[in-house]
Amino acid sequence: MNEAHVKLANLPLAALRAFEAASRLGSFRDAAAEVGLTPSAVSHHIRQLEASLGTTLFLRQHRKVVVTPAGAELGAGLGRGFAVIAAAYASAQAPRGPLVVSAAPDFAVRWLMPAAKALEAEGITLRIEASTRLADIAAGECDVAIRLGPRPASPLVSERLASSPVVLLGAPARLADGPGLAPEEIAAGPLLGLSMRPKFWTEVLARLGQPPPPRAEAVFDSLDAALRAAEAGHGFTYAPEMLVAEHIASGRLALVHPRRFGTRTAWSYWFTTRPQSFDQRAIRRLRDWLRTALSGKAAVAPGSAGAEARRGKSIIQAA
Structure with a gap:
């Protein structure tokens, strides 16, 4: 393997993007549709890559192309790299409108209203839907749901915020x-x-x-x-x-009794969202704030939840 360092400024990013799509889809035409180029432009990009790399990336056969082992290795690496870039880009995006958070009324008043006040200073607006009804996250009824009980089922992504007897x-x-x-x-x-x-x-x-x-x-x-x-x-x-x-x-x-129950199988609060949203900046900040608050490290004074609820600028919908 050639270990020569290649400067980022010298990478043919447009050609690499076209090649990654073609190697993944197995078609210049489908790759062209994905990246917004013509099939001939995709073919031209790939020929330039082959010339600069000194290796064949595709075998051109009648009416089809077949990726070579070298091409498959490059395509897999580029796929991982583009996935990291896409995740970083999504994470840096500002929320498009309020972040919709579903939780039971008691949790919403105790923790989400103070969170809304704190995150407002960072340009993050929460719309809190305080209800005992379980919102359908997968269907887009909310961006985040706080669940008390067992870990919510996949394909949702859940992280334990805190547990309590x-x-x-x-x-x-x-x-x-x-x-x-x-x-x-x-x-x-x-x-x-x-x-x-x-x-x-x-x-x-x-x-x-x-x-x-x-x-x-x-x-x-x-x-x-x-x-x-x-x-x-x-x-x-x-x-x-x-x-x-x-x-x-x-x-x-x-x-009414000094004994605590469920110390081995404590009740847990779960922070639940869709997989593609888990690393978005606003969702990550809310998750971090709540985890800190529930661990007792946040500056949430006892008895302050009601006052924060009265002063908060988030939208609360009680159902």
């Missing part, structure tokens, strides 16, 4: 006689469940030495709604500890 919660008034409740008191309910974890109470009560729930649970599609019901004294619920730390600190909710 789950705690049992109730109104502070339910704990008037002490710092916690006995397992049988918890089992007496009412128990407030979540549709995303339909077997949670059965499994937790078994671990606490209690029989299955003696009565039908109230089951919520929204974690936020379940938390509000618990705050109002309508029963006991559960949530990722990191999500309800402020509720507990402010006295709106209390731990």
